[in-house]
Amino acid sequence: MAGVTNAPFRRLCRRFGGGLYVSEMISARAFIEGSTKTERLAGFDPDESPRSLQLAGVDPFYVGEAVRRLVGDGRVDHIDLNFGCPVRKVTRNGGGGALPFKRKLFAGVVGAAVDAATPAGVPVTIKYRVGIDDNHVTYLECGRIAADLGVSAIALHGRTVAQLYSGQADWSTIAKLKETISHIPILGNGDIWEAGDAVKMMNETGCDGVVIGRGCLGRPWLFGQLDAALNGSAVPLHPTTHEVIPVMKEHASLLVKWMGDESRGCREFRKHTAWYLKGYPVGGAIRSQLGGISSLSELDNLLSQIADHDLPQENWRVARGHTRGPQVVSLPDRWLDDPYDLAIADPAGDSAASGG
Numbered sequence: 257m258a259g260v261t262n263a264p265f266r267r268l269c270r271r272f273g274g275g276l277y278v279s280e281m282i283s284a285r286a287f288i289e290g291s292t293k294t295e296r297l298a299g300f301d302p303d304e305s306p307r308s309l310q311l312a313g314v315d316p317f318y319v320g321e322a323v324r325r326l327v328g329d330g331r332v333d334h335i336d337l338n339f340g341c342p343v344r345k346v347t348r349n350g351g352g353g354a355l356p357f358k359r360k361l362f363a364g365v366v367g368a369a370v371d372a373a374t375p376a377g378v379p380v381t382i383k384y385r386v387g388i389d390d391n392h393v394t395y396l397e398c399g400r401i402a403a404d405l406g407v408s409a410i411a412l413h414g415r416t417v418a419q420l421y422s423g424q425a426d427w428s429t430i431a432k433l434k435e436t437i438s439h440i441p442i443l444g445n446g447d448i449w450e451a452g453d454a455v456k457m458m459n460e461t462g463c464d465g466v467v468i469g470r471g472c473l474g475r476p477w478l479f480g481q482l483d484a485a486l487n488g489s490a491v492p493l494h495p496t497t498h499e500v501i502p503v504m505k506e507h508a509s510l511l512v513k514w515m516g517d518e519s520r521g522c523r524e525f526r527k528h529t530a531w532y533l534k535g536y537p538v539g540g541a542i543r544s545q546l547g548g549i550s551s552l553s554e555l556d557n558l559l560s561q562i563a564d565h566d567l568p569q570e571n572w573r574v575a576r577g578h579t580r581g582p583q584v585v586s587l588p589d590r591w592l593d594d595p596y597d598l599a600i601a602d603p604a605g606d607s608a609a610s611g612g
Contacts, residue, residue: 287325339353357392384398399437453471469577473576518552
């Protein structure tokens with residue numbers, strides 16, 4: 257959810273319903289080295305609670321040091337380690353969804369984070385995928401490793417890295433993980449597009465909760481619907497376009513303020529316009545123009561031309577965001593030679609290379 261779950265979007269989501277809203281992924285090494293961009297991404301609203309930060313890294317030292325600084329400064333209430341990212345520029349350096357294949361490295365990173373966070377009473381959770389591909393499935397073994405090291409919860413996306421976002425998420429893997437690890441919460445992820453999907457996943461798998469990714473793109477109100485469904489209350493209806501438009505305006509304004517520049521903030525909001533209007537009968541010309549906005553007044557003018565429409569029922573579960581896949585996973589040279597080989601950090605950057 258890089259480029260999406262920043263502080264402005266999390267603020268909108270919190271307003272609609274309960275839940276734990278995690279920051280977009282930041283690099284442990286970039287944080288340690290003082291990256292200005294990473295520092296901004298690691299920021300929270302003054303009233304945001306709990307403050308949940310998602311961290312990624314391939315070197316136990318940098319991950320441990322980043323967590324130590326974050327909890328030592330009292331900046332976070334929760335750390336989530338991302339071992340599920342399938343993006344090539346991440347996996348080709350041994351990070352994201354590639355890392356759990358190297359069991360010793362995985363244990364080193366998880367252990368470093370838990371050891372650094374525990375003295376401050378800050379919980380550490382992990383999110384990962386089933387494996388690199390169908391021939392390199394790691395979720396059960398790595399789940400046991402993480403649980404033994406003291407993580408507070410485990411979230412599993414029921415796809416391999418090779419699947420990317422194609423096909424259907426295999427919820428049976430979530431059920432199997434829950435059967436295998438019963439003493440900490442197991443959270444399910446994958447293909448939750450509306451509130452009923454979350455209820456169905458929990459009933460089918462026995463998982464303790466759900467993690468929402470692409471399903472909330474352009475739909476911050478989804479969390480209010482989920483909250484109602486999981487509490488047995490009446491689920492709020494999907495908003496009409498005239499109920500969506502004020503949320504779009506607020507989101508764009510928050511981004512402009514957060515980025516400190518109207519043009520940059522509006523450019524950042526362009527991708528969100530397609531997600532907010534996904535499935536609604538809005539003309540292609542308006543959609544195209546929204547994809548090129550440079551000012552808030554331009555946004556307001558275009559949105560004022562949209563008639564009021566309900567979301568057609570056939571589009572309630574329409575997929576959002578990436579649908580790409582399958583893919584050939586990009587990995588470091590000889591990464592798959594030995595699953596127990598301890599990969600070592602590449603001193604040139606936050607990447608990893610297979611080592612002794």
